[in-house]
C-alpha cells in the first residue's frame with residue numbers, strides 16, 4: 173500500500189509577467205487549495221494511508237487550467253468554482269467516482 177492512497181497536486185503557480193494564463197492568477201490556485209484542504213480535513217479524508225493535498229508549481233497544462241492532478245490515479249481535473257471543487261471532494265476523493273465533466277482532455281497538449 174502507498175503511504176498515501178491519493179495525492180492531489182493543486183497548481184498554484186504565479187507568473188511575474190502575465191504573458192500567459194497561470195493557475196495562480198487572481199489567487200485561484202491558492203484559494204482552491206485552501207478550500208480543498210479545509211473541507212477534506214473536515215470530511216476526515218486526510219492522513220497517512222488516505223489523502224494528501226499539496227500545492228505545486230506549474231503542471232504544464234496552463235491553457236487547460238486551473239489544473240489539478242491526482243496520483244496514482246493519474247487523473248487531471250480543472251475547475252471553475254467552489255462547487256466544482258466540492259464535487260471533486262465528494263465524488264473522486266471521498267468515493268472513488270470519476271467526475272467526468274471536470275476531467276481535462278486526455279490528448280497530448282503543450283504549455
Ligand code: FES
Nearest residue numbers: 183195231233234
Ligand atoms: S500554471 Fe498551472 S499548469 Fe501551468
